[in-house]
Each structure stands twice: as C-alpha cells, then as structure tokens.
Amino acid sequence: MKAIGGETLTCIFPFGSFSTLPNNLQDEVRKLAEKFDLPNKDRKDSQGICFLGKIKFSEFVARHIGEMEGVILEAETGDFLGKHQGFWFYTVGQRQGLRLSGGPWYVVEKDVKNNVVFVSRNYYSIDKRRRLFRVGSLKWLGGSHPRQMNQLQCKSNDLFQCLFLSNDDPASLHAYGQEVAVVQLSEDDQGLAAGQFASFYEGRTCLGSGVILESWDDLGFPVCPKALEVAAMGDKSELGKPVKIKNKRLSEVI
DSSP states (O other), X not given: OTTSOHHHHHHHOOOGGGTTSOSOHHHHHHHHHHHTXXXXXXXXXXXXXXXXXXXXXXXXXXXXXXXXXXXXEETTTOOEEEEESOGGGOOTTOOTTOOOTTOOOEEEEEETXXXXXXXXSOTTOTTOOOOEEEEEEEXXXXXXXXXXXXXXXXXXXXXXXXXXXXXXXXXXXXXXXXXXXEEEESSOOTTOOTTXXXXXXXTTEEEEEEEEEEESSSOSOOOOHHHHHHHTOXXXXXXXXXXXXXXXXXXXXX
C-alpha cells in the first residue's frame, strides 16, 4: 500500500480523524462496519496480504504466473542444492520456503534468463555494507517532495536517518521532484535488497516511498564463476542429485 496515492488512501482508509481515539481503534472500526452492514464486518483479523483473502501468496502467484522448474545453486561454490518451481516465487534476502538442509540459507541473487536461484549462508556477513542505494518509482503522498528532504527517516527493514544526495554529487542520478533518487542511510542496513520498498517518514508520518533499484555499496552478491557457468547450462539434468550440506558448526554460526 506504500505506492498508493494520497487521494486513494483517503477514500479507502478514512481513519485520519480517529487519531484521538485510545488503543481500541480496531474495535471502533468494527463497530462502524456493523453499523453500515459492510460485507466484511465479521471477517477475522489477518496478518497476511489482506486482498488475497484465505489463499496463500504462493498459490496466488502460481495461479496467475504459473510454475516452471529450475535449480537452486550455492553462490560461492556452484553446488546444486535443490530445485524450485520458478524464480518469481523468491525475493533477495528471503529465507523461508527454500527447504534446504544445512541452513539457514538466504536467496542472494536470481538468474531470470535461466530460471536459477542463488543462495548463500553468508548473506548477513559483517563485511557486507549496505548504506547507499538508488530508489525508483518515488511517490509522495502529498503530491510533491517535502521541503525538508534531508530531515526524513527511511524504513526498509529498520528505521534510519537518511540523506538524499544532491545534484552536486556526480555519482548521483537524483533530481528533486523526479522518480529516481540516491539515498544514503545513517547506518548500515544489511537487509537492503533490490525490489523491496523503502518508505520515508517525518516522525510517525509516512510521506512517501519508492522501490529499491540497487545498493551502490554492494552491487549484487558475489556469485562465483562456476555457479554462473552451471546456471547457463542448457541441460541441467546432467547435474545429478542435489548436494547435501551439513549444518554449520555452532562456532561458525556465532
């Protein structure tokens, strides 16, 4: 919902006037739903994607995009670890749903052309800096960018102070009022990944958001040449059975 325009939000979620209510806002909204006899007045609370209803996200994607078997490779070695049903089911940084032994494993890159998912157990290593990134499809709920652009906070995984780089920086593609900006965080956020949303706040108020295009501190996870070579193979049935990886020793995890 971060990408929805301000007018749409006002029409669909008209709860701004409820800001003075106590912590039972949800109860008050349910009472209004009963008063106006809305069709969803008795629907149970949901922690998932509300517009999907009872259907799982993976089932929704499979129904509308389909499935196509591909392989999962370890980014550092090129080892064949398992299979998947389509790279579009995974996002960079994802841990759930891989069903691989010896983890935890994280999705670190995807080869869209060859339908290959690269994984690693070192996605959150200390030496991976992520502080500077480019964000696109910027939308400001007020219709234009805030006046105090450099007094905002940015939320991707955590909430940080952020700095929008000016046009004086030759490495910057940012121009105020356009759809692309270069953002620098006050601290490293190792969870930054292309395709995720970054939201911009002033205090507790969300002013706008954009889609992370890439992190400039670390332009992609270093996938080894062997893994890239295996990914480009035409007949992956030659890979044989998946390699079984043992669990990391406790000392390695710590």
